[in-house]
Each structure stands twice: as structure tokens, then as C-alpha cells.
Amino acid sequence: MIRRVSIAVCFFIGLLLIWEGLFRLRIWSPVLLPSPVAVGAYLWEIACDGILWSAAAVTLRRIILGYGCGLMLGLPLGLLCSRLNFFRDTLGLIALGLQTLPSVCWVPLALLWFGQTESAMFFIVIMGSLWSVIIAINTGVRQVPPIYVRAARTMGSRGMHTWLKVFLPAALPFIVSGMKQGWAFAWRSLMAAEIYVTILTGFGLGHILHYGRELNAMEQVIGIMGVILVIGLLVDKLFFSPVESILHRRWGTGSAD
Amino acid sequence: METCVAEAPAKLSVHNIEKEFVLQGHKIHALEDIHLDIEEGEFVCLVGPSGCGKSTLLNIMAGLSKADRGDLRLDGNPIDHPGPHCLVMFQEHALFPWLNVLGNVLFGLKLKPHLSPKERLEVARYYLDLVGLSNFEKAYIHELSGGMRQRVALARALAPNPRVLLMDEPFAALDALTREQLYGDLQRIWMQRKKTIVFVTHNVREAVCLGDRVVLFSPRPGRIRQIYDVDLPRPRDINSINLAVHATEITTALKGYLKEAGAVAE
Ligand SMILES: Nc1ncnc2c1ncn2[C@@H]1O[C@H](COP(=O)(O)OP(=O)(O)O)[C@@H](O)[C@H]1O
Ligand SMILES: [Mg+2]
Numbered sequence: 001m002i003r004r005v006s007i008a009v010c011f012f013i014g015l016l017l018i019w020e021g022l023f024r025l026r027i028w029s030p031v032l033l034p035s036p037v038a039v040g041a042y043l044w045e046i047a048c049d050g051i052l053w054s055a056a057a058v059t060l061r062r063i064i065l066g067y068g069c070g071l072m073l074g075l076p077l078g079l080l081c082s083r084l085n086f087f088r089d090t091l092g093l094i095a096l097g098l099q100t101l102p103s104v105c106w107v108p109l110a111l112l113w114f115g116q117t118e119s120a121m122f123f124i125v126i127m128g129s130l131w132s133v134i135i136a137i138n139t140g141v142r143q144v145p146p147i148y149v150r151a152a153r154t155m156g157s158r159g160m161h162t163w164l165k166v167f168l169p170a171a172l173p174f175i176v177s178g179m180k181q182g183w184a185f186a187w188r189s190l191m192a193a194e195i196y197v198t199i200l201t202g203f204g205l206g207h208i209l210h211y212g213r214e215l216n217a218m219e220q221v222i223g224i225m226g227v228i229l230v231i232g233l234l235v236d237k238l239f240f241s242p243v244e245s246i247l248h249r250r251w252g253t254g255s256a257d
Numbered sequence: 258m259e260t261c262v263a264e265a266p267a268k269l270s271v272h273n274i275e276k277e278f279v280l281q282g283h284k285i286h287a288l289e290d291i292h293l294d295i296e297e298g299e300f301v302c303l304v305g306p307s308g309c310g311k312s313t314l315l316n317i318m319a320g321l322s323k324a325d326r327g328d329l330r331l332d333g334n335p336i337d338h339p340g341p342h343c344l345v346m347f348q349e350h351a352l353f354p355w356l357n358v359l360g361n362v363l364f365g366l367k368l369k370p371h372l373s374p375k376e377r378l379e380v381a382r383y384y385l386d387l388v389g390l391s392n393f394e395k396a397y398i399h400e401l402s403g404g405m406r407q408r409v410a411l412a413r414a415l416a417p418n419p420r421v422l423l424m425d426e427p428f429a430a431l432d433a434l435t436r437e438q439l440y441g442d443l444q445r446i447w448m449q450r451k452k453t454i455v456f457v458t459h460n461v462r463e464a465v466c467l468g469d470r471v472v473l474f475s476p477r478p479g480r481i482r483q484i485y486d487v488d489l490p491r492p493r494d495i496n497s498i499n500l501a502v503h504a505t506e507i508t509t510a511l512k513g514y515l516k517e518a519g520a521v522a523e
Binding site for chain 2: 145147148150151152153154155156157161165166169170172249250251
């Protein structure tokens, strides 16, 4: 573990050094490629005057709400698709199609329907995550070996009991990977929404990124990209990875490291 | 352990069972005119080459699938749905990977409403002890060897105290040594608990080693050809000469039926 962490740390220090080296060589104008020091200074500045924290809070509130609703809708709909062929052949098909649609494509519609409001953001995030959650749950439950259900039924399990005690736990690894995929889509959608939907009810990280481009402040653009990346990574490492490794250890699948 | 004491063991009667499948447009006569009476506490082995309808019959007995025709009764009552009166042990262990060993054995017990949590735990531990896995309560299924998994599956099937235990080639995927151990254990447990057992296998020696009676099936259409009484003393050793003599007799008959059916003997 310590070994892996130190390898990772060395790798990123190396990257920063190469970056600084490229900057010093002056191949590109400093306007296009700022030095890592300038990016660090910018991040330090917005951290001190609180802009970073308030923007992150706005963004996180949106993602929690949007992703949360995507999950709450996607779970039951995915379960419906998995059990009833009617839903698979209708809703499942829609989900399959819409999942491939990049979430920026929802922006025009969201603006027309909701205007420049929080609702537009919310809509884009839900549309971005819902479909992949439905598909992952549907696939997961369909992969539950029928022998589990047969064994449970001979032991007297029926209806709701079979659902809660057999289908759900058996599909759990798939459900979690569906949630993870849904998270990735939700995060991307929100960034697209914040960059394209300018609203006054709260400046998220995406907005700062957007203004960085308008101001030609490359250190701002790169700094915020770094923040977005770190948040995505943290959610993965602090939430999804531990859950996945517990599941792998129990189910005996994959290598739990 | 009052809860573990067998209620009156079952009598299973199978009459005139027929079952057909349609597979890619072809009709498959999986079972034809099956008659079989199984006594209380009896250990009956169904033996025959694969494809002769043994699993089909077992699934019908379990209530997991329906016969096209015929009558199936357990203590006089028709069997029309699966439930803890007939528990099944499958070839693949079918244990739940999200539960540990104890959790798996408790699964069926939790579906018996009249037991208290304490009683359930006692019963589960009793059966884990019976199959020799007391020390593995907390283990997860993938951590166990194939033989241990089947022991857990056996404990799980016995724990809710079914009136009949149905076993579908439960040891077929195990190595020979593990299997021999399980023959010994299964006979010991059966003698101790006096459970009615229907055991499906394609291995004639296994059938002779375990069964009071061996029911010989032949395929296409799947039907019962002959029923042999095996009165060798128990516990039986699968390697004994006497057992081999019985097994040879049955194997010879089986080959005769297969030749007659124009099939190639295994
Ligand atoms: N669900 C099914 N659909 C179609 N055919 C089946 C089905 N189950 C079994 N069969 C057919 O019925 C016959 C008997 O199968 P089975 O009972 O599994 O035999 P055994 O257990 O003796 O090997 C086989 O020919 C098999 O192909
Ligand atoms: Mg079979």
C-alpha cells in the first residue's frame, strides 16, 4: 500500500517537473501554457478568498441532488426493466439509445424548457446519469444465476422476500458498478451544464472554468480542471473503491487489493 | 434439540408422470409413464445416463416444474409448488456468496416463522456440526473447497427439516477422495436422521453405495426400466467387492437397454 502510494506520488511529482521544464523551454507562449507555479498560486488565492470553497459547495450540492435523483429513479426503473419484458422492450430501449447521447446534447432543450435556472442543471444531470443506471441495474439483475432463485424458492422464499434477499444482494456488484458509471456520467453532465448554462443562482466550478476561458486566464482553466479531476478521483477512491473491494472479497470475484 | 427431531418422514408417490419438452421444434419425451412409491425414511437412487429425465423428475418432485400428466403426492397431498417440505441439493452448490456459511444455513430457517432466533441459531449450528463444519461458520463460500461447499449445501437443505431431501448429482463435480468421504458422511447422517432421500446420479456404483433401492432409467423416452433392492449392510464402502458385484449387474442391464434403444453406451 505504502509502496503504491509512493509510486503514485513520485509519478505526479515527475509530471509536474516535466510540465515546469516545458514551461521554461518557452516552446509555447505562457498565455497558452502557464507554469504549475502560476496554477498553484491561482488555486491558493481562490482558496484563501473562499471562491474555491463556495464554488465547490454549489457544484457538490447540484451533483448530490441530481445524481441522487438519477439513482432514485434509475434503481426502480432498472428493476422493472429486468423483471418485466414489457419495460425492457420499451423503457430499456429508450435507455439504451439515450445513454449514448452525450449530455451536452441536452443543454439546448434544458434551456428552452427551464431557462437559465437550477432546474435546467438538474435536468441535464439526471438525463446524463439516469439511463446508464437503468441499464446497469437491468443487466445486473438479469445476470443473477437462476439457480439462486430456484434454491430460494424451494426453501419457501416468495415475492418480496425473493426480491430483497436474493435478487438484490445477488445483483449488488452490478448495481454498484452501475452506480459508479452513473456517477461518472452525472459528473460530466454537470460540468457540461455549468459551462454552457450561465445562471446567477450560484457559481459552480464549471462557471469559473468558463470565465477563465473568457478572460484568457489559462492558470484558472487548468487549476479548476485539476480541482474537478481531484473531486472525481476522491469520490471514486473514498466511496466506490472501498465498497467494490468489500464486494469482491465476499463474492470472491476479481482481485481485492 | 426438539426442533431437529424429524416429524413423521414422508411417503412420496409418483403415478403415471409424463413430461414432454419441445427443443428446436423437436418433441422430447423426457418422462414416460413413471410409477414410483417411496417409503418413509427410504434412500432411493435414480440412476441412468444423462438425458434420461432424472433431473426433470426431481424438479417435478420439488414442485419447481409441472408434469404434463400424472399424479404426485407427498403423504397423500399433491405437490404443486416448491417449498420447504421438499428441499433440493443441486449439482452446483447454489449457495449464496453474499452470506457466510452460517447465513446460508440460516436462510431457510428464517423462513420458518414458528422458530425463535435462538432456536434457528441452535438448529443451524447443529447441522453445521453434523456435516463437520462447526469451525467454518464465518467463512464465505468462495473460501471453501468444493467438498466443503457441498457439505454446507447439505446442512442448508437439512436444517429446515424437509420431509423429503432431493439430491441432483450433488457430488458429480468433486474429486474421488472427497466424494468417498461424503458417501460416508451422507450415510451416517441418513442413518442418524432417518430422512427420506431421493438421490439422482449417473454413477451406478454411487447409487449402489447409497441406496436402499436403485431405480434404473433409460433414455428416449425417459422411463423406469427396473428397480433393484440393495440389502448390503451399512455403512457401505464404495470400493467393496460385494458392492462391485451389484453394480456390475446393474451396469450390464443398463447397457442392454441402451443397445436396445440404439444409443451408444457410455
Ligand atoms: N427446460 C428444458 N427445455 C427443453 N428440453 C429439456 C429441458 N429440460 C430438460 N430437457 C430435455 O429433457 C431430457 C431429460 O433431461 P434431464 O432431466 O436433465 O436428464 P438427466 O438429468 O437425466 O441428465 C433431455 O433430453 C433434455 O434435453
Ligand atoms: Mg441431470
